[in-house]
Amino acid sequence: MKKTITLEAIDPVEIYGAGNKILDEFCTYFPGLKVTARGNMIMLDGEEDQISRFSEKLGELIGRRHQKMNLTKFDVEDLFDGESSADSFMQNGDAVIVHGTDGKPIRARNKTQQDLVKAYFNSDLIFAAGPAGTGKTYIAIALAVRALKNREIKRIILTRPAVEAGERLGFLPGDMKDKLDPYLQPLYDALGDMIPARKLQEFITDGTIQIAPLAYMRGRTLDRACVILDEAQNTNLVQLKMFLTRMGPNAKFIVTGDASQVDLPRKSDSGFVRGINLLKDIKGVSVIRFSNEDIVRHPLVGKIVKAFDSAAETDEAE
Numbered sequence: 652m653k654k655t656i657t658l659e660a661i662d663p664v665e666i667y668g669a670g671n672k673i674l675d676e677f678c679t680y681f682p683g684l685k686v687t688a689r690g691n692m693i694m695l696d697g698e699e700d701q702i703s704r705f706s707e708k709l710g711e712l713i714g715r716r717h718q719k720m721n722l723t724k725f726d727v728e729d730l731f732d733g734e735s736s737a738d739s740f741m742q743n744g745d746a747v748i749v750h751g752t753d754g755k756p757i758r759a760r761n762k763t764q765q766d767l768v769k770a771y772f773n774s775d776l777i778f779a780a781g782p783a784g785t786g787k788t789y790i791a792i793a794l795a796v797r798a799l800k801n802r803e804i805k806r807i808i809l810t811r812p813a814v815e816a817g818e819r820l821g822f823l824p825g826d827m828k829d830k831l832d833p834y835l836q837p838l839y840d841a842l843g844d845m846i847p848a849r850k851l852q853e854f855i856t857d858g859t860i861q862i863a864p865l866a867y868m869r870g871r872t873l874d875r876a877c878v879i880l881d882e883a884q885n886t887n888l889v890q891l892k893m894f895l896t897r898m899g900p901n902a903k904f905i906v907t908g909d910a911s912q913v914d915l916p917r918k919s920d921s922g923f924v925r926g927i928n929l930l931k932d933i934k935g936v937s938v939i940r941f942s943n944e945d946i947v948r949h950p951l952v953g954k955i956v957k958a959f960d961s962a963a964e965t966d967e968a969e
Contacts, residue, residue, distance in 0.1 A: 781941020
């Protein structure tokens with residue numbers, strides 16, 4: 652959908668700001684919209700609901716300008732404060748979490764993903780357990796990106812245990828960063844779907860987004876951040892405790908894992924399921940369990956997972 656908004660009885664510079672800084676700040680809340688400003692006309696191209704919301708908020712911004720001498724980026728931030736409660740965000744069940752870099756909306760695609768979104772707003776620590784392909788990490792990262800864009804947090808921190816899955820770090824080329832990057836690539840991929848490449852690089856450079864192996868979390872206190880531990884089935888109980896005790900005030904922790912894909916030398920060393928059982932009844936902790944029916948990748952993935960699970964059960968029985 653396309654729409655043109657014409658600013659009347661007001662100098663566009665008073666709304667756009669010097670060098671369009673105010674308008675650029677305003678547009679960060681609408682990543683799925685293509686916005687072009689020419690003189691007193693603003694051309695919009697995107698989804699109808701986003702265009703409608705843009706028009707509504709722009710009207711509020713103009714009203715604020717009539718009440719004060721000059722606008723700042725903090726006026727823009729004030730417009731969007733208090734909009735991220737669970738009730739307002741999840742009232743339709745399939746609300747847009749964030750828009751991807753291609754403009755397509757990222758939503759919860761099934762009830763379990765919706766439960767994960769709701770848990771994010773209701774709990775500070777969330778465990779998301781289930782098989783590969785259910786989108787648990789992807790939705791967690793989308794929630795973190797949304798919180799960052801809405802200024803609810805200052806940082807996103809993504810971490811994984813650097814555990815070998817059939818390969819050995821020593822045989823990989825390069826320095827330690829080069830050796831570890833393959834383990835962290837899925838996290839880069841998800842972020843790349845939601846944040847333009849140049850902006851993502853800026854965030855990584857200035858520390859707004861940090862992607863690091865789990866061992867790098869030791870000794871830190873993580874405040875005003877959304878922190879995601881992926882592949883948590885490859886942590887032992889001591890490592891999981893170390894990670895969870897990094898939680899500072901105003902932080903959200905999301906722990907994702909698949910108990911059927913433990914890559915530790917002894918599967919019994921995994922602390923993921925044991926950690927869930929220890930903490931599941933504590934107020935402020937939510938546990939979301941995904942199943943094979945929640946797989947959202949290629950239709951074959953669900954059948955592949957089911958076949959391997961059946962084979963594992965047969966092996967255990969023997």
